[in-house]
Amino acid sequence: MNRLVRALIVLGIVGCGGGGIDLALYPVTGTVKQGGSALSGVKVMLAPRDADSKAPVLFGVVDNEGNFEIQTSAGEKGAPLGNYRVYLSAPAAEFDYSKPGKGPQPSTLIPKNDQDPKTTSHSIEVTTSGATIDIAVP
16 A cells, blocks of 8 residues: 555656646737836736636746846746736835835835736737737836
8 A cells, every 4th residue: 555655646746747837838028117217126917817717827027128028937938828917016125014014015116006917907918929018107
């Protein structure tokens, strides 16, 4: 019995390896700027509009030039086909921690509605040719 249990554990570990997804990924790139300047360190997040989507966590980090490239949490570049809401998350240093017991409050660097996938006005459709989005933060 112990051998069978060990064999099943080993098969389970081997079967779970890789961390990749089985969906085809297409390139998604863009820029995030405020007043013409890069908002470096800001995270660009994609939230599927389809509640049944199999899309993994999708994000990109804005570089010093204002550019980003979407990737999965496993580090694979691109996003599956579909329609997404695009929202922004400021670097941790930009959150307001001044209200004890309330947890970190949203950054004032980015408008509140752009920090929530339910209220963001930014969206993108990923097709077989990929997608590009340029976001100007007021």
